[in-house]
Amino acid sequence: MSGQDYEVRTDLAVEAKEMYVEKGKQKKGQIKGVEISEKQEGNIRISFVNVDREGSEQIGKSPGSYRTIYSDAIKRQDTSLQHETAKAVCNQLIELLDKNQVKKDATGLIVGLGNRHVTPDALGPLAIEKVLVTNHLFVHQPEYVAEGYRRVATINPGVMGVTGIETSDIIKGVIEKLKPDFVIAIDALASRSIERVNATIQLSDAGIHPGSGVGNKRKELSKETLGLPVIAIGVPTVVDAVTITSDAIDYVLKHIGKEMKEVDKPSKSLTPAGMNFGTRKLSNEDLPSPEKREKIFGMIGSLDEQEKRALMQEVLTPLGHNLMVTPKEIDGYIEDMAHLLAKGINAALHENVKVEEASSYSR
Amino acid sequence: MSGQDYEVRTDLAVEAKEMYVEKGKQKKGQIKGVEISEKQEGNIRISFVNVDREGSEQIGKSPGSYRTIYSDAIKRQDTSLQHETAKAVCNQLIELLDKNQVKKDATGLIVGLGNRHVTPDALGPLAIEKVLVTNHLFVHQPEYVAEGYRRVATINPGVMGVTGIETSDIIKGVIEKLKPDFVIAIDALASRSIERVNATIQLSDAGIHPGSGVGNKRKELSKETLGLPVIAIGVPTVVDAVTITSDAIDYVLKHIGKEMKEVDKPSKSLTPAGMNFGTRKLSNEDLPSPEKREKIFGMIGSLDEQEKRALMQEVLTPLGHNLMVTPKEIDGYIEDMAHLLAKGINAALHENVKVEEASSYSR
């Protein structure tokens, strides 16, 4: 990827955009071919990144519409906020389906990507267990299908290390038999920010690369390759040691930077930018000047985000210390997130299902 | 099925043959187009039923070679007998592959049929988790593949009630992408004898009907429909209430019959026929004459096996009392049987894998 050996891969469009900006290739503000906006729905912030062909080349993400829902409802175990988040998933999914001309009676195939037996990778398989499946009823018992439902089927294709088969091949094989009108794929992602882990949900119509979530790239599944809309729903569940370290160094820099500023200008009102929830105390504005950063963190402090990560990756990876890690509480997080996603999906796909009654189709 | 409303369905060829004989359509002995033999391998009895076109019409099973391994190694928790049983599975599988001209380097797809979350139906999914998968290594890391291994992939297609998709469609879709040379399908079956539950393993090359194991018939997967050998490995894990009752009535009849005989002819040596292992105390020879049976069990006693089952099914089914049941200890049985099958399969498929080292590829 453009000659940078240690570029940190990200599955989130908002992060790809940030990285692009950090690389200094672009001043803060607009990137050509990348349209960015944001809105607030109740307690939930949603960011929108639209990438066209040109923008795709700039930030290295496939063209399409990316929507990122920020919510720490799962981490806080806040059931009412979880409910609100499920509604946001429902709304964004409906918008993406509409944008892709998916009709109300179109048949959907929901794909749960990932390995059921690796907890941080089990989000997809667990979520589809809670998705309301109706396709077989339409075929075999149409009399049991009430008004307002559409045909929905699910598949858990497993992972190549377990099946021995390319995941994309399994999905394509099933698509050729089922002939759905659209595909939704749920997957666990890697993030390059620890605070986004289990706290952001990205929906996009830009297609998926099964296996890229926690490993290597495989074959793409997208509107282009399949001829039908592919909506991806992804939640970051892991980060690498480089990310944790880089984040920590950043926080230390901002912390000291803020202390420095407060001496000069004590009554400052915080206008947070980098962080979106929680006890927002440190912002990018707190980052001290490059000179001060060098004083605090030496030559490391003077490196920009990309250079700093590249250096650490260069050191840690050959030592086997650039581990992918996940929070200790991952079992509960994954279980709750699977419920949340299934609630949003069920309510989005069937007119007669509301978010409040949409989960627990567990068998 | 030929006008008989209450015919008890069986997945085991040995049972289909017995039913045919019981129906009185045929004297004990030969059925045209059905070849029967038996052999003993150490502590394990194996029966062979070969069915041709003509025989198929007689006993209602697809043409092919059926091999039934009898072993109560699982029920007894006898690990050394389990090992012996795994060897028998290995040998019979090798014979069936040879009979179907499957070459040593042919690629195999192992299908784990059934519902992972319904314990007595989870045998297939659990067994394939322990099968040694190599296909992706041949493709992506051939340098890691030692001599004596072949390409093996696995798939758990789920069940239609969960995926909404015909199981046979999922399998066919995967076959079209992977293009294996042969298929092995593992499934949990229903038995019409309580003592065969978790104590018999049937291997056959007669094809499968995914979904028929614990529900309705779906589309056939066989050499005829797919153009490649399909080996089915089935283990009965459930029986219905009619079977339990019919077995119990039979045992009572034999028990009383034996008591009656022993009064007449006290020093009789038992030559058991009906039962194949365990504390063999009652045989079909103990069954009293129809007159005596009527005395003991009234008009019910005078019915033959088929009539008795048909009557009970007629009574119990509309009441919702012809439950499918499974032994209380099913969790442990299924776990152990999955290991046993995987050991037999791994050793059969790879020249360099021995039964004693063949399991525990659990991830």
Next chain:
Amino acid sequence: MSGQDYEVRTDLAVEAKEMYVEKGKQKKGQIKGVEISEKQEGNIRISFVNVDREGSEQIGKSPGSYRTIYSDAIKRQDTSLQHETAKAVCNQLIELLDKNQVKKDATGLIVGLGNRHVTPDALGPLAIEKVLVTNHLFVHQPEYVAEGYRRVATINPGVMGVTGIETSDIIKGVIEKLKPDFVIAIDALASRSIERVNATIQLSDAGIHPGSGVGNKRKELSKETLGLPVIAIGVPTVVDAVTITSDAIDYVLKHIGKEMKEVDKPSKSLTPAGMNFGTRKLSNEDLPSPEKREKIFGMIGSLDEQEKRALMQEVLTPLGHNLMVTPKEIDGYIEDMAHLLAKGINAALHENVKVEEASSYSR
């Protein structure tokens, strides 16, 4: 137990009473020291059996108040009826606590008996996972405890085959440390009627014998031995082959008996007695006269319930064919029943918790 070798053990007081009546020791109607009544709450029938010292000797159950809730909400997967059933559990539990002078602020220990890894025996361990636990908050974070809650703790003591320790010893050891004011013990039971399996919930204040549910008797835990009220909540999840067979023979007899009657008196209105839900088609009144029963089922038909079961047990047990079995769908049944019980318990124990919001404290 009074010299009868093959007496069928039952954990349900209603069954013990029936058995007593069947044994002919007592005419239908009153048993001295056993008070019986019944009521209907919406769609749910509840029967009450009060046993005093004298009655205890008659029917072989410890003295106390037994309440049996009949509901096939789980089997039918009827969520609204499950909710109603949880309410009935809540109400009966409140009544039993009141009857035993348990105060609103008394501390409760909820014991989940059984083996988590044996599905039909996992009801207790699964249910307590969903019980709202507050005791540690009262101790360490009283500021987080809202009005209307009491102190509740839970314990899963395991089973002796796994721990090597008498289950009653573990419970007693914990009681001595925690010093609760009352104990609630949840357990899976055996039934002698297949239709009661997963369809009846017995609550009683007569104490428990851990380990007796699916095995041998161990040491009693009761008000008498512990000096504090012990409420047992039991759900039958298994039956033995003798029960299934005996039930089936009975149904056949009633079916034929009904047909006989209908010839004589065709427009008869059914007044069901034996069965309480489902498609109620056969009743005890349909049972033909002993003479007719003998004609239909020979000498077996002429036996009374106890004699019939004793004969079958005599035949099947030595052959190893008196298996304990459970319905094929047991995984789902146990999961749903655990939720139902936890909802009822949580709402009964805490004034501020309603049945509709009482479950899903799953971590």
Next chain:
Amino acid sequence: MSGQDYEVRTDLAVEAKEMYVEKGKQKKGQIKGVEISEKQEGNIRISFVNVDREGSEQIGKSPGSYRTIYSDAIKRQDTSLQHETAKAVCNQLIELLDKNQVKKDATGLIVGLGNRHVTPDALGPLAIEKVLVTNHLFVHQPEYVAEGYRRVATINPGVMGVTGIETSDIIKGVIEKLKPDFVIAIDALASRSIERVNATIQLSDAGIHPGSGVGNKRKELSKETLGLPVIAIGVPTVVDAVTITSDAIDYVLKHIGKEMKEVDKPSKSLTPAGMNFGTRKLSNEDLPSPEKREKIFGMIGSLDEQEKRALMQEVLTPLGHNLMVTPKEIDGYIEDMAHLLAKGINAALHENVKVEEASSYSR
């Protein structure tokens, strides 16, 4: 803990000793009251730390003998090295039992600490499921107990957040009933080095503090408080973000330091000290001089280990970013480690059980 606000807690004695040395309170070499040695057994390094009263005050660990087995057998999925590691566990456990005068026929209670439903905390509960339990056989079926076995029982006391009861109270209650002669407690620990996670096993006779492993301190269980030997077996399974960052900064410093040295003295033979396995490329000797460290990492680089961690903890903890994390592959690691420990324990406790046959008593 003695006025130091940001002291990093560790469960490992070797780490406590390192921290003490790092704090500069002590020159490298001897600490009064702390005896240190090391040995190599085949491919496995074992370190010994003996702490007496005086040493205890110095390094903040209870007095006793601590043995740490270093092995990356689990991470490498190397089954033969896992076997060797199980042997080392067996040997060290035997030595500790002997040292504490535990007789060959003494009764042991094996406690599996932790939360079964939180994967990185499930090591104890999973390990005891594989421990050979014999106590009930000695009591109820002594005829089944062969020569060379001792009485062993197990208990999973759960965690206070789930039971509402102090874990130490549950254990004490059971001890009072069972009256064992010694206790072995298995627990998941926190480490302050990412490379020790799932790669070190600490055995000690210094007692345990249930709940301290992944949370706050509770009541001590030790020879002093219980009057019987308490052997703790602990494996670090989690680290915090501060540790990951601190390790990463260290590696970067060593990496750059090594590059600097190699310019001066190119043909240097590495004498590793800090790391004990894997691709050992960086050692403490590579750490550049404080001046150079400051140049590279600014004022952060000039801080010693303790100060650096304290600063980061001060910054990250209030932001909620000092997460406890665990490797993505934790499910498999925990499963394999539980087997390894159970094999070592079973072989140590029973004379007639060898390491190679000692596991898989899973039910």
